[in-house]
Amino acid sequence: MKAEILAVGTELLMGQIANTNAQYISNRLPEEGVGVFYHSVVGDNPLRLKECLKIASNRADIIIMTGGLGPTLDDLTKETVSEFVGRKLVLHEESKNKIEEYFKRINRPMVDSNIKQAYLPEGSIVIENKRGTAPGCIIEEEGKILIMLPGPPSEMKPMFEDTVMPYFKEKSEFKIVSEILRIFGIGESAMEAMILDLIEKQTNPTIAPYAKEGEVTLRVTAKVNKDDNAVEILNQTINEIRKRLGDSLYSVGDKNLEQVVGELLISKNISIAIAESCTGGLVSSRLTDIPGISAVFNRGIVTYSNEAKQECLGVSVGKLEKFGAVSKETAIEMAAGVRKVSKTDIGVSITGIAGPGGGTAEKPVGLVYIALADENEVIYKELRLSGDRSRIRNMTALNVFDMIRRHISGRK
Amino acid sequence: MKAEILAVGTELLMGQIANTNAQYISNRLPEEGVGVFYHSVVGDNPLRLKECLKIASNRADIIIMTGGLGPTLDDLTKETVSEFVGRKLVLHEESKNKIEEYFKRINRPMVDSNIKQAYLPEGSIVIENKRGTAPGCIIEEEGKILIMLPGPPSEMKPMFEDTVMPYFKEKSEFKIVSEILRIFGIGESAMEAMILDLIEKQTNPTIAPYAKEGEVTLRVTAKVNKDDNAVEILNQTINEIRKRLGDSLYSVGDKNLEQVVGELLISKNISIAIAESCTGGLVSSRLTDIPGISAVFNRGIVTYSNEAKQECLGVSVGKLEKFGAVSKETAIEMAAGVRKVSKTDIGVSITGIAGPGGGTAEKPVGLVYIALADENEVIYKELRLSGDRSRIRNMTALNVFDMIRRHISGRK
Numbered sequence: 001m002k003a004e005i006l007a008v009g010t011e012l013l014m015g016q017i018a019n020t021n022a023q024y025i026s027n028r029l030p031e032e033g034v035g036v037f038y039h040s041v042v043g044d045n046p047l048r049l050k051e052c053l054k055i056a057s058n059r060a061d062i063i064i065m066t067g068g069l070g071p072t073l074d075d076l077t078k079e080t081v082s083e084f085v086g087r088k089l090v091l092h093e094e095s096k097n098k099i100e101e102y103f104k105r106i107n108r109p110m111v112d113s114n115i116k117q118a119y120l121p122e123g124s125i126v127i128e129n130k131r132g133t134a135p136g137c138i139i140e141e142e143g144k145i146l147i148m149l150p151g152p153p154s155e156m157k158p159m160f161e162d163t164v165m166p167y168f169k170e171k172s173e174f175k176i177v178s179e180i181l182r183i184f185g186i187g188e189s190a191m192e193a194m195i196l197d198l199i200e201k202q203t204n205p206t207i208a209p210y211a212k213e214g215e216v217t218l219r220v221t222a223k224v225n226k227d228d229n230a231v232e233i234l235n236q237t238i239n240e241i242r243k244r245l246g247d248s249l250y251s252v253g254d255k256n257l258e259q260v261v262g263e264l265l266i267s268k269n270i271s272i273a274i275a276e277s278c279t280g281g282l283v284s285s286r287l288t289d290i291p292g293i294s295a296v297f298n299r300g301i302v303t304y305s306n307e308a309k310q311e312c313l314g315v316s317v318g319k320l321e322k323f324g325a326v327s328k329e330t331a332i333e334m335a336a337g338v339r340k341v342s343k344t345d346i347g348v349s350i351t352g353i354a355g356p357g358g359g360t361a362e363k364p365v366g367l368v369y370i371a372l373a374d375e376n377e378v379i380y381k382e383l384r385l386s387g388d389r390s391r392i393r394n395m396t397a398l399n400v401f402d403m404i405r406r407h408i409s410g411r412k
Numbered sequence: 413m414k415a416e417i418l419a420v421g422t423e424l425l426m427g428q429i430a431n432t433n434a435q436y437i438s439n440r441l442p443e444e445g446v447g448v449f450y451h452s453v454v455g456d457n458p459l460r461l462k463e464c465l466k467i468a469s470n471r472a473d474i475i476i477m478t479g480g481l482g483p484t485l486d487d488l489t490k491e492t493v494s495e496f497v498g499r500k501l502v503l504h505e506e507s508k509n510k511i512e513e514y515f516k517r518i519n520r521p522m523v524d525s526n527i528k529q530a531y532l533p534e535g536s537i538v539i540e541n542k543r544g545t546a547p548g549c550i551i552e553e554e555g556k557i558l559i560m561l562p563g564p565p566s567e568m569k570p571m572f573e574d575t576v577m578p579y580f581k582e583k584s585e586f587k588i589v590s591e592i593l594r595i596f597g598i599g600e601s602a603m604e605a606m607i608l609d610l611i612e613k614q615t616n617p618t619i620a621p622y623a624k625e626g627e628v629t630l631r632v633t634a635k636v637n638k639d640d641n642a643v644e645i646l647n648q649t650i651n652e653i654r655k656r657l658g659d660s661l662y663s664v665g666d667k668n669l670e671q672v673v674g675e676l677l678i679s680k681n682i683s684i685a686i687a688e689s690c691t692g693g694l695v696s697s698r699l700t701d702i703p704g705i706s707a708v709f710n711r712g713i714v715t716y717s718n719e720a721k722q723e724c725l726g727v728s729v730g731k732l733e734k735f736g737a738v739s740k741e742t743a744i745e746m747a748a749g750v751r752k753v754s755k756t757d758i759g760v761s762i763t764g765i766a767g768p769g770g771g772t773a774e775k776p777v778g779l780v781y782i783a784l785a786d787e788n789e790v791i792y793k794e795l796r797l798s799g800d801r802s803r804i805r806n807m808t809a810l811n812v813f814d815m816i817r818r819h820i821s822g823r824k
Binding site (some may be wrong): 006011014017018019020022023025027028030036037038039042051052055059093139159178180187188189190192193199200208211212217221274275279281282283284285287288289291293294298299301302304305307308309311312341342355357358378384386390411 | 427448543622692705711767785
């Protein structure tokens with residue numbers, strides 16, 4: 001079954017908000033065997049909305065609409081839909097009572113326009129709204145399904161989960177299950193070359209690459225009968241991909257790099273301290289996003305000034321003068337230094353030039369050194385990054401997490 | 413001129429990401445007199461994409477496409493568009509050279525599929541991509557305008573700003589100019605009550621409030637002829653709003669709170685050091701997002717453990733034991749301590765419980781103390797925040813920046 005998600009709302013076309021409802025619904029529907037083939041957004045305008053309904057009903061079996069169910073004058077979704085399907089709007093007593101109760105409960109006067117929300121197309125399945133005043137509904141018409149849900153995500157989501165998902169579960173004969181694989185350290189095209197034969201012969205499961213800043217993801221998707229187990233068919237393909245990509249594949253299950261690193265540190269009980277220069281606390285901040293990290297994260301030190309590098313980390317004046325703050329020598333001293341003052345298992349350091357200022361011909365913007373010290377050794381890596389300040393900082397943080405991950409993943 | 417934004421990408425239809433590109437573009441286009449009437453999303457499928465192009469060219473004058481310009485097999489936007497407009501794909505030498513240089517710079521092998529990205533429909537205006545390998549283009553065909561941009565927002569946005577906006581500016585007869593006002597410390601409804609009469613009598617400029625986590629923004633929008641000056645008409649309204657909201661209005665011009673604070677610190681040459689506990693480096697990280705901050709930002713210390721608080725900041729064992737790490741006493745000692753060790757003009761501290769664990773009946777999750785020390789005094793503030801870990805951390809950071817802003821804005 002092909003679905004289209006049709007959102008109604010001028011606030012979307014003005015860019016005030018992103019269409020997160022479409023994202024949410026798209027993410028959930030495949031589980032019940034419904035594939036989303038189109039999203040569209042149109043304003044609160046009956047003529048244009050009717051055109052969109054015509055297009056959607058030509059190309060999709062299921063139309064899920066969000067928005068335009070409010071009490072104000074510009075909320076015209078229901079009127080337009082009822083005209084489109086040729087059904088009268090009739091008063092739904094139960095919804096009317098609920099709206100009246102709702103206004104009593106919040107102790108505000110109810111205006112007539114609120115009762116408008118209790119009118120629904122004749123013969124539709126009503127979707128109760130426990131969080132607001134606008135009920136939704138499901139209309140079945142000539143083999144097509146049309147669903148209306150309110151726009152606010154806090155109302156839409158529970159209505160979708162409590163009524164729409166079970167409705168499709170009942171109807172579905174198969175389900176679609178996906179797993180997200182995350183890769184760091186190989187570019188999108190290089191990765192594709194490594195698994196091209198798998199992608200090309202894909203039927204079930206399918207494999208789809210997707211790149212975002214510095215990272216690549218692969219989505220492996222299997223379609224199975226409603227009562228079958230999809231795990232096995234997914235795992236076969238995932239294992240084959242893992243063989244090809246090795247430890248560049250860092251997560252199966254959509255965990256990001258800092259989550260993987262944070263959980264590794266916690267589960268292996270490896271204590272850590274971080275000394276940052278150009279990332280200015282970004283690495284500490286991301287790592288401390290992980291609940292429970294306080295068990296292993298001892299401290300982070302953001303040493304922007306040379307004195308701070310000397311005082312907090314014991315970096316020697318001689319080295320700083322000879323090699324400069326942005327050098328592998330300083331990175332190594334910082335990593336060993338932060339480990340020593342914090343008495344942690346590992347110490348990690350970052351020093352570099354995030355720009356836009358501060359670059360020279362010899363040490364350009366984007367030159368970054370990262371280092372990791374443990375009880376046996378100090379390893380380092382030189383990065384040459386492009387882009388603006390925010391990209392350089394983000395790419396540096398990703399490289400730091402990847403360095404930690406590769407270093408500790410073999411440990412017991 | 414009516415525009416449609418047509419995004420190509422299965423990752424959108426699978427709900428992996430929200431269509432933030434459509435939001436961004438929709439937000440920007442009206443400034444050059446272009447109204448966005450439709451958004452659509454379709455997968456990486458040539459047949460369905462061609463149908464969408466047909467629909468879009470029937471109902472819009474301008475089609476802005478995002479996504480599908482990558483090097484992989486499923487990136488078919490350009491092939492489909494060139495077929496749709498009946499133009500050959502030809503090699504754009506300059507883009508080819510840039511792609512080759514790009515791979516040299518990042519020191520990775522270039523694969524053949526990358527060269528595919530340098531092919532563009534014949535006769536199109538090429539849009540340079542400084543952040544990635546996929547150039548975009550503008551095609552003018554029978555009075556319609558078709559624009560292709562890559563999907564990653566970090567590439568799309570600068571290309572849109574540097575080429576697409578100026579392109580429409582050139583064409584437009586009038587312009588819509590907005591100014592974003594940012595407010596911290598007053599809720600959305602309280603603020604609305606303070607300026608309700610202004611909002612109600614609005615015609616030109618219009619005033620639209622919009623709330624996001626912890627902050628409220630007002631967009632003031634004027635529509636004027638292309639060559640007219642919109643500044644005066646905007647400023648009249650802005651000054652009236654400023655009178656009502658006082659110093660809770662912290663920025664005119666869409667600068668965020670950390671930018672305002674960073675620039676105040678730099679312009680007044682006030683040196684700063686930050687000691688963070690529950691925010692884990694978030695405040696340092698945001699402050700060091702500001703270019704040039706190294707002139708005044710001395711260091712940040714993320715003291716997760718009690719020993720770190722003692723060793724790095726000189727917080728006394730007695731106070732820690734008596735009042736606990738999350739207390740106004742510890743916050744005050746941390747602020748004074750980080751100022752002392754760093755020899756800066758001001759020292760700022762944060763200690764609190766971000767959750768989900770660590771809360772007690774007496775000190776629940778969301779209890780945070782922030783403090784600021786200068787040469788004369790130490791001020792502090794107790795926050796009681798709700799929400800999850802990430803919201804608590806974000807709200808804490810905003811409150812810290814607001815505290816710094818209010819403290820230093822009177823200084824010379």
